[in-house]
Amino acid sequence: MLKKIIQWFRKEGEDVKLHLPEKENNKFILKLDDLEIGYLECKDGIWKFYYSEDFKQLDNYYPITGFPKLDKIYTSESLWPFFQIRIPGLGQPAVKEILHKENINKENELALLKRFGRKSISNPYTLIST
16 A cells, blocks of 8 residues: 555656665654754664654644654555655655666665755655754
């Protein structure tokens, strides 16, 4: 079911199987204005998301859909839809051109998220690669 939802958001014409290469490691900061909401990390083929201590202390913000528990460390072998929708459809001509010019592997979730994931029209958060 999750794969169908992801494919629907991806709007791809071709059958691309995104994955996180096992040797890729990175950390992202999810921010809203100047507030660090949480952290997205990948290591050894696993994605991890958790909230910042500053965010946990606030009463006037709600948890992100899909990540309801503030004290939980979420792990997954697949990138969650909340983050994956930041990657544009790979069939778009402009995206294809960027992938070609910048020699980005169109199956590498991390490379795509680093290149395209900073801003999204679907939510107000900024995703910063560290």
